[in-house]
Amino acid sequence: MSQIRVTMEVGNDGVAVIAISDPPVNALAIPTIAGLKEKFHEATRRSDVKAIVLTGKGGRFSGGFDINVFQKVHETGDVSIMPDVSIDLVVNAIEDCKKPVVAAVEGLALGGGLELAMGCHARIAAPRAQLGLPELSLGVIPGFGGTQRLPRLVGLSKAIEIMLSSKPIMSEEGKKLGLIDALVPFEELLKVSRKWALDIAERRKPWLRSLHRTDKIGSLSEARKVLKIARQQAKKTAPNLPQHQACLDVIEEGIVHGGYNGVLQEAKVFKELVLSDTAKGLVHVFLAQRATSKVPNVTDVGLKPRQTKKVAIIGGGLMGSGIATALIVSNIFVVLKEVNSEYLLKGIKMIEANIRGLVAKGKLTNDKAEKALSMLKGVLDYTEFKDVDMVIEAVVENVPLKQKIFSEIEKACPRHCILATNTSTIDLNLIGEKIKSQDHVIGAHFFRLQDLAGYGVALAVGKEYAKAFPDRIFKSPLVELLVKNGRNGKNNGKGYYIYEKGSKPKPDPSVLPIIEESRQLTKIMPGGKPISVTDKEILEMILFPVVNEACRVLHEGIVVRASDLDIASVLGMSFPSYRGGIVFWADTVGANHVYKNLKRWSEIYGNFYKPSKFLEERAIKGIPLSAPATSSPSSRL
Numbered sequence: 198m199s200q201i202r203v204t205m206e207v208g209n210d211g212v213a214v215i216a217i218s219d220p221p222v223n224a225l226a227i228p229t230i231a232g233l234k235e236k237f238h239e240a241t242r243r244s245d246v247k248a249i250v251l252t253g254k255g256g257r258f259s260g261g262f263d264i265n266v267f268q269k270v271h272e273t274g275d276v277s278i279m280p281d282v283s284i285d286l287v288v289n290a291i292e293d294c295k296k297p298v299v300a301a302v303e304g305l306a307l308g309g310g311l312e313l314a315m316g317c318h319a320r321i322a323a324p325r326a327q328l329g330l331p332e333l334s335l336g337v338i339p340g341f342g343g344t345q346r347l348p349r350l351v352g353l354s355k356a357i358e359i360m361l362s363s364k365p366i367m368s369e370e371g372k373k374l375g376l377i378d379a380l381v382p383f384e385e386l387l388k389v390s391r392k393w394a395l396d397i398a399e400r401r402k403p404w405l406r407s408l409h410r411t412d413k414i415g416s417l418s419e420a421r422k423v424l425k426i427a428r429q430q431a432k433k434t435a436p437n438l439p440q441h442q443a444c445l446d447v448i449e450e451g452i453v454h455g456g457y458n459g460v461l462q463e464a465k466v467f468k469e470l471v472l473s474d475t476a477k478g479l480v481h482v483f484l485a486q487r488a489t490s491k492v493p494n495v496t497d498v499g500l501k502p503r504q505t506k507k508v509a510i511i512g513g514g515l516m517g518s519g520i521a522t523a524l525i526v527s528n529i530f531v532v533l534k535e536v537n538s539e540y541l542l543k544g545i546k547m548i549e550a551n552i553r554g555l556v557a558k559g560k561l562t563n564d565k566a567e568k569a570l571s572m573l574k575g576v577l578d579y580t581e582f583k584d585v586d587m588v589i590e591a592v593v594e595n596v597p598l599k600q601k602i603f604s605e606i607e608k609a610c611p612r613h614c615i616l617a618t619n620t621s622t623i624d625l626n627l628i629g630e631k632i633k634s635q636d637h638v639i640g641a642h643f644f645r646l647q648d649l650a651g652y653g654v655a656l657a658v659g660k661e662y663a664k665a666f667p668d669r670i671f672k673s674p675l676v677e678l679l680v681k682n683g684r685n686g687k688n689n690g691k692g693y694y695i696y697e698k699g700s701k702p703k704p705d706p707s708v709l710p711i712i713e714e715s716r717q718l719t720k721i722m723p724g725g726k727p728i729s730v731t732d733k734e735i736l737e738m739i740l741f742p743v744v745n746e747a748c749r750v751l752h753e754g755i756v757v758r759a760s761d762l763d764i765a766s767v768l769g770m771s772f773p774s775y776r777g778g779i780v781f782w783a784d785t786v787g788a789n790h791v792y793k794n795l796k797r798w799s800e801i802y803g804n805f806y807k808p809s810k811f812l813e814e815r816a817i818k819g820i821p822l823s824a825p826a827t828s829s830p831s832s833r834l
């Protein structure tokens with residue numbers, strides 16, 4: 198195995214080129230690490246090798262340590278399956294190698310990939326290569342010496358920024374910072390790297406060990422000041438993520454006690470963090486997100502995705518104009534259709550304002566804003582629909598209106614066109630009932646929340662839910678009362694929050710008497726007094742019904758796998774990714790705990806909380822909610 202994943206060629210110049218070869222990203226799997234150790238020992242031993250170049254095949258240096266190994270550690274709880282790379286390979290075989298080692302980097306060097314490169318005695322990179330240490334986004338810290346070498350190469354503040362943000366920098370910036378020694382055209386990468394390695398061997402260039410450098414760290418008191426500020430910021434920006442403070446502690450260890458001790462402490466903390474719930478959740482989300490692109494009977498039978506170049510949107514209200522904005526900034530032509538020129542103009546103005554907002558926030562340059570707006574066309578009829586790849590209907594929640602629109606677009610659009618509806622609640626079968634191309638109908642739901650969309654939408658959605666799932670809704674008069682009191686969310690400045698330009702929305706206390714009235718009407722106050730619930734119970738009373746609904750979706754086979762719902766909850770509901778998504782979290786809490794509480798609440802508050810059959814069976818039998826249906830008899834429920 199190791200021979201395939203790592204190759205070595207020794208040229209007439211005496212340079213051994215060791216290449217990682219494991220497409221698509223040259224991840225450092227356990228056999229690859231073994232292969233690297235083997236090749237480095239061989240190159241060190243061989244008398245015909247004067248210097249070494251380390252590179253990656255296929256246009257990418259390395260995407261870092263193999264994340265699948267983390268998953269195995271999580272499944273088994275056995276952290277000893279992770280090989281010692283930090284000392285054995287990076288310090289002993291590379292950094293302390295008796296022959297100079299130069300990294301030739303192109304494409305990307307992330308995580309463990311960049312850490313290998315930092316262990317080399319120089320780094321030569323091609324343009325636009327991504328360099329980063331994204332380990333914190335996986336719930337761990339860099340574990341191959343990155344917490345020690347990066348500060349020594351680019352300075353403490355920048356290194357902290359790179360690690361805590363988990364965002365890569367480009368090789369151009371890397372060159373300015375000193376992380377990269379030379380930036381050369383792609384065609385010259387290997388040639389220059391070989392020569393650089395020979396120059397070091399023959400003492401024409403310095404032989405630098407990153408871990409031994411101190412020139413960019415500054416004094417201990419300066420370093421402590423920088424670390425103190427970083428700790429305070431991390432407390433605010435990442436209060437629930439232990440890896441941020443842990444990373445700063447390990448950096449400090451190396452500054453106080455020297456780089457080598459820092460590396461040892463890093464390895465210890467890394468192994469503790471890899472078993473944390475945060476790492477379990479984040480690693481799950483990383484792998485689950487990639488799994489969403491694998492659809493049985495679609496991607497595995499060779500079907501290729503079709504490009505979407507032009508999309509029509511029906512309805513230029515808040516929703517339609519928001520969707521149009523997202524599409525034009527992604528370089529997709531948009532045809533926006535409205536029923537009259539007054540509404541159309543309003544929609545276009547909203548899109549222009551959205552784009553101006555993105556420019557003001559620095560998310561879009563003026564050039565890109567102009568380009569985006571040039572991709573938008575407002576229309577009042579269907580003529581422009583003749584060559585669209587997709588239509589997204591974003592009109593009010595009204596079944597006859599949506600059915601009429603779908604009949605019209607079926608005639609106006611090409612056969613391949615996807616017919617999407619932005620409905621929140623209406624059954625897609627009902628929307629497509631009157632057309633022939635039912636196999637082209639999909640739901641493409643966008644929603645931001647009540648204050649933003651306006652309470653009219655919330656009322657319409659509530660009515661549809663009540664019709665479709667009468668036994669699954671909690672009947673609350675709150676939204677109607679808000680409307681009666683002249684409130685309509687952000688739209689008229691009277692929502693749950695107060696919206697002031699330039700500042701974060703603040704809770705509006707004048708909404709409290711209306712909430713109180715709603716409570717009285719709902720009769721959920723035994724003895725006329727609000728019930729007393731802990732913060733934990735509030736959280737569970739909100740999220741367990743979501744878990745229950747996820748169980749119904751799983752039972753009905755609407756998603757291919759439970760982890761698709763995790764990704765939907767993270768991307769669509771802002772469910773914290775460090776908790777792994779809604780089903781993953783429910784399994785962490787325990788299906789039985791979810792079931793028992795829902796059952797108890799359903800006896801007090803009614804059917805809204807009634808556990809579904811799927812949840813009940815899995816809870817009773819002790820089967821995780823995420824286990825595939827085939828492994829459990831509940832698939833027949």
Ligand SMILES: C[C@H](O)CC(=O)SCCNC(=O)CCNC(=O)[C@H](O)C(C)(C)COP(=O)(O)OP(=O)(O)OC[C@H]1O[C@@H](n2cnc3c(N)ncnc32)[C@H](O)[C@@H]1OP(=O)(O)O
Pocket residue numbers: 221222224225260261262263264265305307308309310312331332335338339340341343484487488
């Ligand atoms: C000890 C060390 O300090 C610890 C570490 O190194 S932890 C790892 C640090 N590295 C990372 O976090 C990088 C993670 N990877 C990425 O961000 C992106 O995959 C990427 C920027 C490298 C490439 O992105 P992109 O081109 O869009 O391709 P993407 O679909 O994400 O990945 C291609 C395939 O490579 C896999 N892959 C990418 N990086 C991987 C890694 N580090 N380990 C294992 N598999 C990896 C993906 O799972 C995907 O597999 P699939 O084809 O079976 O779905």
